[in-house]
Amino acid sequence: MRHDQHQNGPLEPQDVEELLPWYVTGRVSREEARGIEAALKTMPDLAEKLAQVQREREAVSRAAEAVEAAPPETLQRLLQQVETTRQRRVQRADNRDEAGGWLKGAMSHSVIWQAAFAAACVAIVALGIRLYNPPAPGDLTGGINGSGRATLLVTFQPDATAADISSLLAGAKAVVTGGPGPDGTYLVQVPASQPSDVEAAVSRLQSRQELVATVRPVQ
Template sequence: MNVMNNNIEETLPLYVNGRLDAEERRQVEKAMAENPDLAGEVEFLQALKDTLQQSADEPPVELGLARLKRDIQQETVDSSPTSANTRRYWKPLALAACLLLAIQTGFQLTPQSTDSDWAPLSGETASQAPRLQIAFHTNATVEQINESLGASEARIVDGPGALGLYTVQLPPDSDVDAIHRQLEGLPFIEEVSAP
C-alpha cells in the first residue's frame, strides 16, 4: 500500500492497529511530526482501541440495541398475519351493525299509522268524563273516602300509583272546579290535582 497516494487521515486506523508495513509506518510518523492534529487523532484512536479491548468481554451498547431492534422487527413480522386475520374479521361485523342501524333508523323515521278505528281489546272505550288525582293522608279511613267521593258521585278508577295517587272519575256533566275545591277542603285529603 502506498501511503503517499492515499489520504493520510484514512490510514490512521490502520497505523493504530499495526496493519501498515515499515515504509508506510515511517511515512505516517513523518506526517504526524509535521502536523500535531494528526498526532492528536492517533492518540484518540489509540485510546479508543484500548477502551474497546478492555471491555471486550461486554458487548457494546450499539450491538445490544441492534439485537433488540432485530427482535422487535421479527416479532412484528411474526404477528402480522394474525392481525391481518383480525382486521378481516371485524369489517363484515361493522358493516352488518351499520346496516342494522340504518334499517332501525328508517323504521323510526317512518310516520306511524293514524287509523281512528283502533279500540282496546278489553272492550272499554276511552271515557270523556273528567278525572282528578287525589292523595289521601295515611290516617284516612275507608268510610271517610267513600263519603267524600259519594257526595260528588265520583268513583276511584285507578290507584294507588307509585306516588300514592288515586285517579277518580267524575260524572260527565259535573262541575270539576267545584268538586276540586270541595275535596281540597277535607282534612283527610292531602292533595287534589287534574291529571
C-alpha cells in the first residue's frame, strides 16, 4: 500500500478503486479504510463498485472452496520423502563423524600408520571400482521369478512428477514393490519370462532419461 502517499491526505478516487479488492477482505490499513469509508459518502457510484468487488470475491471464494481436497496419497508421499531425506541427513552426519574420527586418528600417528592409511585409501578405491560393476548388456539374466516377473532397481529423476512416473510404469506394465531406499532407489517389478524381456524393460526405462536416472536388474 502506498502508506506514504495516503497518510497525509484524502485518497484519490483512483486509489480508492484500486484498494477496494483489499478493503473487502479487510487487508487495508486503518488509514486507508477510513479514506475509503469517507469516499463512500461522497462518491455516489462507489457503493455499486464495492458491491461488484464483493460479487467477484464471492465468486472466487466459492470456486476455490469447491476444489476437492488433495489426494490423501500426497501427504503419504511427502512423509515418505521427508523420511528418506531425514535418513540421508543422519547418514551423512554419521559418515562425517566416522570419516573425521578416522582421518584424525590416522593423521596423528607415525609414518608407519601414514603408510597404512595410504594403503587403506588405495584399497577403498579398488573396492569402490569393484562394487561399481554394472552388468554387461548381455548379462541381464537375473531376477526372473516363478510368476514371470523380474525386479529392477530404479531411481527417478528428482523433478519427475508422480503423474509422469505412473504413466511410464503403466506403459511398461511395471509396478513399484518397494522403496524408496535411502538413496531414492525403488524396487520395480516388470513382466519377464526370459532374459531378453528384462533387457527390453531396462532399455525401455533407460530411454526415458527425463524421468529415469538409473535402472538395473536385481541379479
